[in-house]
Amino acid sequence: MSALDSKCPSGPIAERWEKHRFELKLVNPANKRKFHVLVVGTGLAGASAAASLAELGYRVTVVCIQDSPRRAHSIAAQGGINAAKNYPNDGDSIQRLFYDTVKGGDFRARESNVYRLAQVSNHIIDQCVALGVPFAREYGGTLSNRSFGGAQVSRTFYARGQTGQQLLLGAYSALMRQVGLGRVRLLARREMLDVVVVDGVARGIVCRNLASGAYERYAGDAVLLCTGGYGNAFYLSTNAKACNVTAAWRAHKKGAYFANPCFTQIHPTCIPVSGAYQSKLTLMSESLRNDGRVWVPKRANDPRPPAEIPAEERDYFLERRYPSFGNLVPRDVASRAAKERCDAGFGVGETRLAVYLDFRDAIERDGADTIRQKYGNLFQMYAKITGEDPYLLPMRIYPAVHYTMGGLWVDYNLESTLPGLFVLGEANFSDHGANRLGASALMQGLADGFFIVPYTIAGHLAGRKLARVSEEAPAFEEAERAVRARTEQLLAIGGTRTADSFHRRLGRTLWDHCGMARNASGLARAKAEVRTLRAEFWEDLRLPGSGAGLNQTLEHAGRVADFLEFAELMIDDAAHRGESCGGHFREESQTPDGEAQRDDARFSYVAAWEHPPQGGDSILHKEPLTFEHVKPSQRSYQ
Amino acid sequence: MSHDPHSHAPERMRITLKVWRQAGPEQPGRMETYRLDDVSPHMSFLEMLDVLNERLLAQGADPVAFEHDCREGICGACSLMIDGQAHGPQALTTACQVHMRHYADGDTIHVEPWRANAFPIVKDLVVDRSAFDRIIAAGGFISTPTGAAPDGNALPIPKPVADQAMDAAACIGCGACVAACPNASAMLFVGAKIAHLGLLPQGEGERERRALAMVQAMDAEGFGNCTNHFECMAACPKGISVETIARMNREFLRAATRERPATIELGGA
Numbered sequence: 001m002s003a004l005d006s007k008c009p010s011g012p013i014a015e016r017w018e019k020h021r022f023e024l025k026l027v028n029p030a031n032k033r034k035f036h037v038l039v040v041g042t043g044l045a046g047a048s049a050a051a052s053l054a055e056l057g058y059r060v061t062v063v064c065i066q067d068s069p070r071r072a073h074s075i076a077a078q079g080g081i082n083a084a085k086n087y088p089n090d091g092d093s094i095q096r097l098f099y100d101t102v103k104g105g106d107f108r109a110r111e112s113n114v115y116r117l118a119q120v121s122n123h124i125i126d127q128c129v130a131l132g133v134p135f136a137r138e139y140g141g142t143l144s145n146r147s148f149g150g151a152q153v154s155r156t157f158y159a160r161g162q163t164g165q166q167l168l169l170g171a172y173s174a175l176m177r178q179v180g181l182g183r184v185r186l187l188a189r190r191e192m193l194d195v196v197v198v199d200g201v202a203r204g205i206v207c208r209n210l211a212s213g214a215y216e217r218y219a220g221d222a223v224l225l226c227t228g229g230y231g232n233a234f235y236l237s238t239n240a241k242a243c244n245v246t247a248a249w250r251a252h253k254k255g256a257y258f259a260n261p262c263f264t265q266i267h268p269t270c271i272p273v274s275g276a277y278q279s280k281l282t283l284m285s286e287s288l289r290n291d292g293r294v295w296v297p298k299r300a301n302d303p304r305p306p307a308e309i310p311a312e313e314r315d316y317f318l319e320r321r322y323p324s325f326g327n328l329v330p331r332d333v334a335s336r337a338a339k340e341r342c343d344a345g346f347g348v349g350e351t352r353l354a355v356y357l358d359f360r361d362a363i364e365r366d367g368a369d370t371i372r373q374k375y376g377n378l379f380q381m382y383a384k385i386t387g388e389d390p391y392l393l394p395m396r397i398y399p400a401v402h403y404t405m406g407g408l409w410v411d412y413n414l415e416s417t418l419p420g421l422f423v424l425g426e427a428n429f430s431d432h433g434a435n436r437l438g439a440s441a442l443m444q445g446l447a448d449g450f451f452i453v454p455y456t457i458a459g460h461l462a463g464r465k466l467a468r469v470s471e472e473a474p475a476f477e478e479a480e481r482a483v484r485a486r487t488e489q490l491l492a493i494g495g496t497r498t499a500d501s502f503h504r505r506l507g508r509t510l511w512d513h514c515g516m517a518r519n520a521s522g523l524a525r526a527k528a529e530v531r532t533l534r535a536e537f538w539e540d541l542r543l544p545g546s547g548a549g550l551n552q553t554l555e556h557a558g559r560v561a562d563f564l565e566f567a568e569l570m571i572d573d574a575a576h577r578g579e580s581c582g583g584h585f586r587e588e589s590q591t592p593d594g595e596a597q598r599d600d601a602r603f604s605y606v607a608a609w610e611h612p613p614q615g616g617d618s619i620l621h622k623e624p625l626t627f628e629h630v631k632p633s634q635r636s637y638q
Numbered sequence: 639m640s641h642d643p644h645s646h647a648p649e650r651m652r653i654t655l656k657v658w659r660q661a662g663p664e665q666p667g668r669m670e671t672y673r674l675d676d677v678s679p680h681m682s683f684l685e686m687l688d689v690l691n692e693r694l695l696a697q698g699a700d701p702v703a704f705e706h707d708c709r710e711g712i713c714g715a716c717s718l719m720i721d722g723q724a725h726g727p728q729a730l731t732t733a734c735q736v737h738m739r740h741y742a743d744g745d746t747i748h749v750e751p752w753r754a755n756a757f758p759i760v761k762d763l764v765v766d767r768s769a770f771d772r773i774i775a776a777g778g779f780i781s782t783p784t785g786a787a788p789d790g791n792a793l794p795i796p797k798p799v800a801d802q803a804m805d806a807a808a809c810i811g812c813g814a815c816v817a818a819c820p821n822a823s824a825m826l827f828v829g830a831k832i833a834h835l836g837l838l839p840q841g842e843g844e845r846e847r848r849a850l851a852m853v854q855a856m857d858a859e860g861f862g863n864c865t866n867h868f869e870c871m872a873a874c875p876k877g878i879s880v881e882t883i884a885r886m887n888r889e890f891l892r893a894a895t896r897e898r899p900a901t902i903e904l905g906g907a
Contacts, residue, residue, distance in 0.1 A: 141794025
């Protein structure tokens with residue numbers, strides 16, 4: 001059997017999930033309490049999984065890095081969540097959501113997984129409504145929908161501009177109910193630093209208690225990693241500051257393959273960088289492209305303020321290049337189009353690295369009040385950060401790193417190549433291929449946690465003989481010894497440069513050579529730079545204080561150390577994939593119009609990388625992708 | 639862009655910071671003074687603290703611990719008393735969204751942690767707000783197990799009701815209401831959740847239990863009572879109204895005077 005058995009069921013695609021669920025083993029109700037599941041992370045995937053598993057009767061321990069599970073970064077998602085409800089009667093269906101997602105991902109996702117995602121999408125909306133998520137409603141009381149990029153139907157459910165917050169608080173409330181009932185043990189301010197493997201199966205984790213500095217061991221029968229994406233490898237991204245690759249990377253080093261690490265999403269509508277002190281970038285929701293029109297002046301370096309540029313001297317470049325999707329093309333397409341205009345000298349603002357997102361026409365058409373109702377909090381956020389009023393001046397936006405489609409490889413059961421280790425949400429690689437459509441991340445996180453892993457975990461728990469393991473077992477001793485040693489090593493370097501300065505340099509290298517556009521020589525240069533930087537890090541890091549008690553600089557240094565290792569894999573993956581697809585744009589592989597040119601003959605596969613056990617280069621494994629239901633074509637949004 | 643409204647602002651400002659430093663929960667704390675000569679008006683308040691910390695690191699000193707994560711005003715992690723105001727001088731704004739352009743060259747700024755018995759200090763500006771999680775665990779939910787939900791449109795909810803529930807649900811759990819209240823009361827936080835869930839028909843079934851359990855948990859955590867200063871509403875970055883406190887009181891009274899579910903023992907509310 002191949003090391004990469006996706007375990008996808010066969011048969012008609014619409015029946016596969018049902019068939020698979022029937023074939024999966026069950027754990028009988030009385031036995032569920034004998035199993036202990038460890039959940040790492042409390043975003044949409046982690047919170048919904050922990051709550052659902054506890055409801056089923058499993059004993060659950062949850063750890064999160066923040067002071068409260070309610071602060072996980074799912075909370076910052078703005079625009080919405082997709083589902084194939086077809087409430088607007090505009091032609092949507094499970095088949096269409098499936099089709100749009102496979103196509104939007106540029107044919108680099110598994111058909112079976114994506115179809116299942118579309119199937120469970122409707123249950124997610126029902127569940128969230130029942131949990132009290134205050135979705136937007138019509139006056140008659142029915143749920144509202146709006147449109148999002150990459151689709152020609154309105155299938156996005158939303159709660160003002162803070163859908164992620166409301167969904168996360170819904171999942172958090174379900175989790176906290178189980179905590180109150182004593183079925184979930186909640187441990188906040190814990191950072192998972194290693195997975196413990198016993199007899200080839202993931203049986204525990206080692207954490208550092210971030211408040212006390214103590215190392216803690218937790219043994220269980222399965223480990224669920226729900227630890228989000230690695231966009232902060234780029235330093236500047238829309239991710240929260242605590243987002244990191246550490247849990248995924250440590251699991252990778254223990255045997256979980258890392259899939260498609262070069263698939264990163266650059267979101268087109270973010271507030272541009274304003275200075276060298278910049279600590280993060282802020283997204284402006286894609287929903288704004290429903291009413292905002294993206295443009296630059298037709299004349300390069302036009303010095304006039306936007307209001308003085310008449311309509312005929314404006315280049316609405318998305319509408320020009322993509323008349324049928326207009327401003328609602330997928331994110332990768334919109335980002336590259338903005339970069340192309342700026343590179344050609346048409347950018348606006350002080351840095352010339354920005355394009356306008358203009359609401360003038362929408363405000364004239366619908367009135368400022370209507371626009372305020374739809375996007376009020378986004379406009380307010382923009383005004384706070386930039387000091388400009390978007391009701392009067394067009395927003396200035398530029399692409400920024402936002403989401404990572406790559407992640408730990410998982411099979412149809414969401415189980416990684418390390419048995420017993422399941423990976424959910426953004427942390428896994430599944431479903432979005434090489435580009436994620438807007439409003440699909442929330443859908444996937446909740447699908448994995450509410451409706452997939454509660455079934456598939458039984459296959460592991462009931463299907464394998466799991467002997468009791470003790471937290472005193474040698475594997476735990478060894479794992480704790482190793483993470484302690486690493487912390488001590490970091491503290492002992494005694495150099496001159498801060499972790500933040502290394503992180504910024506790493507981010508710059510990745511953005512320049514492994515960002516919106518990549519080429520072979522740039523990637524080779526980036527790899528050399530990352531290696532040099534990593535060597536310098538371990539020689540010249542300055543880290544004050546000790547490992548006892550709260551030490552935020554130590555936490556950051558550990559994460560930067562992992563980013564420095566991971567970055568090389570990201571670059572290797574980008575270098576080996578000599579085609580363009582979705583967010584991965586290789587300059588060597590483009591159509592005459594400058595669109596991403598896939599090479600299905602050579603690259604229609606998932607690249608899953610194995611950590612070399614004895615050092616040396618990462619080992620590439622390929623999971624071939626076959627498309628029986630959506631015929632791969634050159635993506636066109638014209 | 640020539641229209642930059644900040645072109646009048648100086649490129650670099652001198653700011654004096656007086657920051658609460660406390661090594662641990664049991665250690666004594668004190669205000670320390672730091673001077674920064676190169677603050678850009680475009681920086682966020684937290685980016686200014688980043689600059690301070692990088693400088694402290696360069697000097698081999700311990701950087702200031704402060705809580706932050708999303709830095710876009712939604713996660714609720716940041717929690718700074720800035721010149722005696724929770725989240726600083728701007729209405730409807732978390733500390734992470736305050737920008738230095740609102741300060742003048744030469745200003746002195748005091749930065750302290752939230753102060754409340756129910757929020758013990760962890761280190762410097764970091765406090766423990768897990769009391770909020772325990773209040774939610776007591777009753778801040780609607781009990782619908784996964785898989786048991788009817789169709790989302792099965793229960794129409796008029797737009798004004800959904801909007802009102804959303805207004806209350808916007809709470810980010812930052813604790814500014816507690817920090818701003820002279821009694822360190824958590825009633826705005828609790829009231830917001832009771833209003834959000836109580837307004838929705840899905841939450842009707844647990845209305846009484848929720849009000850009793852959450853108020854009881856709130857009292858057990860050591861938060862104070864409301865004496866109508868409304869400082870909480872003034873400090874709330876999400877504009878949660880004190881009407882939610884009135885609603886909480888009504889819900890509590892209604893629940894307390896009805897037949898009580900057997901599982902609820904009333905505390906000292």
